[in-house]
Every structure is written in structure tokens, then in C-alpha cells.
Amino acid sequence: MPPLLTLSDLTKTFGGLSAISNVNIEVHQGEIVGLIGPNGAGKTTLFNLITGVYIPTNGSLTLHGEVEINLAKASPHEIARMGIARTFQNIRLFKNMTVLDNVLLAFHTHVNYSMWEAILHLPSFNKKEAQLKKEALDLLKIFNLDRKRDTLAKNLPYGEQRRLEIARALALKPRLLLLDEPAAGMNPQESAELMELIKWMRKEFNLTILLIEHDMSVVMGICERIYVLDYGSLIAEGSPEQIKNDPRVIKAYLGEV
Structure with a gap:
């Protein structure tokens, strides 16, 4: 079975500067996948590409199903009707x-x-x-x-x-829910409740979830796989345990653990 969402060599430049560079990501049906990285790494830009706010400079975004859909040719409201919804870092x-x-x-x-x-x-x-x-x-x-x-x-x-x-x-x-820093501003108790809510939503609504989050207790607690962005490029992908122990991720983002 193909992934629900495939990003292939995705690139977005602004005025000659690359915000996203040759990013390849797959999100499979029913997964909870994390996207982490330092501020300015390109995470929200990636969400904006998936939801049609930005048009990619190069590469492709494909939503798989009965018919494969090229998201780069769809408007934000069309993408929403196709089954992709999102929340925002700053509540809107x-x-x-x-x-x-x-x-x-x-x-x-x-x-x-x-x-x-x-x-x-x-x-x-x-x-x-x-x-x-x-x-x-x-x-x-x-x-x-x-x-x-x-x-x-x-x-x-x-x-x-x-x-x-x-x-x-x-x-x-939606079939695919994008959560942009859902735990921002929450205390530890609220973050723990959020994790249970996300897991429950995945099961109850048959969702696939891709989330950006800086709270590592949330990311490591609920994500099956994690992608790591730095300066617009992917530097690592793997299980929470693999990411936590990856020297490149420690250097770029997590610090000494």
C-alpha cells in the first residue's frame, strides 16, 4: 500500500534563499509522525506547502488514495476538501x-x-x-x-x-491532520492530556497525524517516526529512540542528552 502522503525532492525558495531543500517524506495511513528541528528550520513552511499556502519551487506533493492527487496544483480550500486539515502555531x-x-x-x-x-x-x-x-x-x-x-x-x-x-x-x-505546535503554552499536565487526546483522535476518527512540536516529551511519547529538519534540509529520520541518539540531531537541535 502506498503512503497516504509523499513529498519528493520538495524545494521552496524565497528570493533565491532555500527555505526547504530537496525534502523527501512519507506518511503512512494511521501513523503519528513528528517533524522537529530548530526555529527557522522550515517546519511551518513545509506545512504551508502541504496545505497549498505556498507553491513548491521544485519537487512534488502527492496525496494517495483511490486517485493520486498532485497537491501542488490545488488551492488551499480544495486541499481541505480532499481531506487535509491543520492547526496553527499561533491559534487562528x-x-x-x-x-x-x-x-x-x-x-x-x-x-x-x-x-x-x-x-x-x-x-x-x-x-x-x-x-x-x-x-x-x-x-x-x-x-x-x-x-x-x-x-x-x-x-x-x-x-x-x-x-x-x-x-x-x-x-x-480530514484523513490527514497537521498539528503545528499543539502543546505550545501548555504546562506538563496539559501536555500529558494532549498526548492522550491525540492518540484517542487517531483511533476514533481514523486519522493520520503529522505534527510539529518542540516539547520532546510529547514528540517522543506519541510519534512512531520522526523527521528532523535543519536549515531546510532533512538531517535524520527514524524512531524516537533513533532520533534521540542520533549525533547529528543532538548537535543541531537536542543538545547533550
Whole structure:
């Protein structure tokens, strides 16, 4: 079976400077894969390439399935509909919308209304809206946010904003979920709870997960494989144990362990 996602000789330059250089990565169905490296190594640039924010200078990105899809030729909203969702290092919610509306907005990417259904609020429209609201509330309940459905996103504590962002990403019904530093700003207890949540999400939603993270307890605790970037190039790939003991990774990122 081919990988779910393949990056082949992926390169991205800005003004002649390489942010990503000849990167090769495979992510297989059902895996939790880590992407680590120093600040400025190119990790978020790689996520932006996968999700269509940037177009690669060279190389290819392929989403495998019944039909192989060249992601480099798709727009961000098309990629989202294909089954790739993400969260961001800096939380990007619609802060002046309610918790419920943030999630409903994501669910709506999978529903098509005719103009007349929406304008006239026909029974078919009302039925679809009711079903979406139920699904959104069910999802919020999983993340213990259902009681705050009418709260503006900006008024949530940081940890709840992070959970809402993950819930909104899941509302896109992805096959591949990209998590950009999900443990940022969390204390050790919250990080431990996050690890359990990620493992549960993988099983419950049949997800494949690629995550960027600086918290090594999270990376080493949940990832089956880890890729390491430095100055835009891959310097290592392997199991957590292999990465932890790789001299190149220790020198570039982990320090003496």
C-alpha cells in the first residue's frame, strides 16, 4: 500500500534563499509522525506547502488514495476538501464568532446548498442545518466545549482555544491532520492530556497525524517516526529512540542528552 502522503525532492525558495531543500517524506495511513528541528528550520513552511499556502519551487506533493492527487496544483480550500486539515502555531480562530459557529463554519465546507434553498429556507435547507448543528455540538462535547457553545472564541482561556481549533479542524473531516505546535503554552499536565487526546483522535476518527512540536516529551511519547529538519534540509529520520541518539540531531537541535 502506498503512503497516504509523499513529498519528493520538495524545494521552496524565497528570493533565491532555500527555505526547504530537496525534502523527501512519507506518511503512512494511521501513523503519528513528528517533524522537529530548530526555529527557522522550515517546519511551518513545509506545512504551508502541504496545505497549498505556498507553491513548491521544485519537487512534488502527492496525496494517495483511490486517485493520486498532485497537491501542488490545488488551492488551499480544495486541499481541505480532499481531506487535509491543520492547526496553527499561533491559534487562528474566528475570535468574534461563537464557539459553535467556529465549528459550524468548518462543517459547511462539506454541504452544498442551492441558492434558493438558502434564500427561502426551504425544508431541505432547515434539515441540513439541524443535522450540522447536532454534529457540531456532538464534536464540541468530545472536547468539553459544548457548555460554552455561545461563548465568543476570544473569551475562552488559552487551553480551550487550542481545543476549539483542533475541534474545528476535525469538523473538516480530514484523513490527514497537521498539528503545528499543539502543546505550545501548555504546562506538563496539559501536555500529558494532549498526548492522550491525540492518540484517542487517531483511533476514533481514523486519522493520520503529522505534527510539529518542540516539547520532546510529547514528540517522543506519541510519534512512531520522526523527521528532523535543519536549515531546510532533512538531517535524520527514524524512531524516537533513533532520533534521540542520533549525533547529528543532538548537535543541531537536542543538545547533550
